[in-house]
Amino acid sequence: MHQQPTASHFIDGQYIDDTAGDAFDVLYPATGEVIARLHAATPAIINRALDAARRAQTDWAALTGTERGRVLRRAADIMRERNHDLSVLETFDTGKPYQETSVADATSGADALEYFGGLAGSLTGEHIQLGADFVYSRREALGVCVGIGAWNYPTQIACWKAAPALACGNAMVFKPSETTPLSALKVAEILNEAGAPAGTFNVVQGLGAVGASLVTDPRVDKVSLTGSVPTGRKVYAAAAEGMKHVTMELGGKSPLVIFDDADLENAVSGAILGNFYSSGQVCSNGTRVFVQKGIKDAFLKRLSERLKGVIMGDPQDPKTNFGPMVSKNQRDIVEGYIAKGISEGAHVSFGGKRVDKAGFFIEPTVFSDVTDDMTIAREEIFGPVMSVLDFDTEEEVMRRANDTEFGLAAGVFTADLTRAHRMAAGFEAGTCYINTYNLAPVEAPFGGMKMSGVGRENSKAAIEHYSQLKGVYVAMTDVEAPF
Ligand SMILES: NC(=O)c1ccc[n+]([C@@H]2O[C@H](COP(=O)([O-])OP(=O)(O)OC[C@H]3O[C@@H](n4cnc5c(N)ncnc54)[C@H](O)[C@@H]3O)[C@@H](O)[C@H]2O)c1
Numbered sequence: 001m002h003q004q005p006t007a008s009h010f011i012d013g014q015y016i017d018d019t020a021g022d023a024f025d026v027l028y029p030a031t032g033e034v035i036a037r038l039h040a041a042t043p044a045i046i047n048r049a050l051d052a053a054r055r056a057q058t059d060w061a062a063l064t065g066t067e068r069g070r071v072l073r074r075a076a077d078i079m080r081e082r083n084h085d086l087s088v089l090e091t092f093d094t095g096k097p098y099q100e101t102s103v104a105d106a107t108s109g110a111d112a113l114e115y116f117g118g119l120a121g122s123l124t125g126e127h128i129q130l131g132a133d134f135v136y137s138r139r140e141a142l143g144v145c146v147g148i149g150a151w152n153y154p155t156q157i158a159c160w161k162a163a164p165a166l167a168c169g170n171a172m173v174f175k176p177s178e179t180t181p182l183s184a185l186k187v188a189e190i191l192n193e194a195g196a197p198a199g200t201f202n203v204v205q206g207l208g209a210v211g212a213s214l215v216t217d218p219r220v221d222k223v224s225l226t227g228s229v230p231t232g233r234k235v236y237a238a239a240a241e242g243m244k245h246v247t248m249e250l251g252g253k254s255p256l257v258i259f260d261d262a263d264l265e266n267a268v269s270g271a272i273l274g275n276f277y278s279s280g281q282v283c284s285n286g287t288r289v290f291v292q293k294g295i296k297d298a299f300l301k302r303l304s305e306r307l308k309g310v311i312m313g314d315p316q317d318p319k320t321n322f323g324p325m326v327s328k329n330q331r332d333i334v335e336g337y338i339a340k341g342i343s344e345g346a347h348v349s350f351g352g353k354r355v356d357k358a359g360f361f362i363e364p365t366v367f368s369d370v371t372d373d374m375t376i377a378r379e380e381i382f383g384p385v386m387s388v389l390d391f392d393t394e395e396e397v398m399r400r401a402n403d404t405e406f407g408l409a410a411g412v413f414t415a416d417l418t419r420a421h422r423m424a425a426g427f428e429a430g431t432c433y434i435n436t437y438n439l440a441p442v443e444a445p446f447g448g449m450k451m452s453g454v455g456r457e458n459s460k461a462a463i464e465h466y467s468q469l470k471g472v473y474v475a476m477t478d479v480e481a482p483f
């Protein structure tokens with residue numbers, strides 16, 4: 001069993017608790033056992049965190065970018081050194097197999113800290129000559145940023161928000177999901193140990209109400225949410241009241257298009273990565289798999305064969321490659337969608353059932369003969385449920401792929417190079433893949449179009465979302481006035 005957190009919150013460089021806050025339990029999804037009990041932040045805790053962030057931000061922004069970057073890069077090194085322990089904790093927190101967490105969570109967080117640490121020293125404005133006069137622009141921090149996380153990638157989400165925010169000279173108050181609240185505390189500890197001044201990165205726990213108090217607080221300049229579209233709507237609206245900057249990383253129902261000429265084995269691998277990694281609890285999953293009619297039978301046959309390689313079991317066992325749903329609630333939601341798929345006439349070609357064992361396991365499930373109007377083809381399920389739809393032509397599949405309110409990701413498998421780029425250009429999605437799926441290197445922009453979000457995480461683009469430009473006009477001659 002993992003080590004219990006010292007206290008619920010990490011504020012101003014130290015662990016702190018306030019037992020007056022509502023208690024909530026953290027469960028290990030593989031067994032349903034309680035592994036920690038935390039307290040939601042009270043107004044006093046929220047105040048303390050925002051005051052600490054406000055105070056720390058001024059001094060932090062006054063350092064050079066190189067000095068800030070050094071802290072972030074040191075934090076990245078510590079995360080990599082502690083990858084095993086952090087991965088074990090992430091697996092307890094989320095139920096995702098250690099086989100995944102040991103390569104995709106703290107490592108991805110470390111990549112973000114290293115990348116933005118490296119960029120911090122080169123953040124500049126520009127010089128614009130106007131005859132003798134000139135304008136220069138200053139790239140300045142926004143101030144205090146609030147980060148709010150979803151439950152599927154707790155370490156990654158905390159780092160993808162903290163790294164660009166801190167690189168630009170902001171301070172952050174981060175509220176993890178109440179379902180997976182443990183790992184963000186470790187991120188705070190590590191940043192502190194790496195030399196981030198007290199108050200630069202703070203973690204407060206709680207449910208939606210704590211998030212809502214943070215979003216509306218006048219001390220906050222920016223809100224970055226990773227969560228569902230319904231929550232995004234509320235948070236964006238509340239932030240707009242205070243004219244705060246936002247980043248919205250929301251849900252999806254992404255298309256993955258497989259043409260007849262695709263390499264079958266690679267296409268099946270892409271569909272597996274885009275539907276069953278993290279037991280399907282991935283925002284960018286390509287859950288509408290459009291398969292051209294000529295390859296459909298071969299695709300379904302090979303997919304069923306490959307799914308026999310699923311090893312479901314104790315997620316801490318490195319051999320396990322498929323874990324449980326994060327919670328009983330999420331398993332119930334997924335089961336509800338599977339029942340709906342069956343009742344609306346889709347054919348279960350693999351899985352479809354709850355697993356008879358402790359924890360919140362559900363089989364990887366493939367529906368074939370899915371049509372565009374079925375609920376399972378329209379709504380985000382956030383579980384291991386793939387819908388296979390068939391199509392005839394490129395023009396038809398492009399139209400159907402974009403026929404959704406979401407626009408997070410999209411992918412295409414084909415041997416035809418020009419068609420691949422035509423498809424990528426036509427997809428109404430922020431993150432597109434050609435002949436692969438679901439990779440998210442820190443160097444590449446990640447984020448959504450349409451209802452899937454606003455702004456981008458990772459890459460140099462994230463800098464735009466955590467800083468603002470000030471233009472300074474400098475006159476070199478006398479001032480001419482009309483009177
Ligand atoms: N685009 C991305 O990068 C990305 C990544 C991961 C997950 N997601 C999305 O997240 C969703 C699953 O995560 P979830 O169930 O934790 O999402 P959720 O929307 O239920 O909760 C997200 C966070 O928002 C908080 N919250 C809830 N109501 C709030 C309010 N009124 N004000 C402020 N905060 C509030 C929650 O406590 C939680 O921390 C899926 O839709 C998934 O697609 C998106």
Ligand SMILES: C[N+](C)(C)CCCC=O
Pocket residue numbers: 152153281282283284438439440
């Ligand atoms: C790195 N992945 C697997 C694309 C996950 C990104 C975060 C979405 O849930």
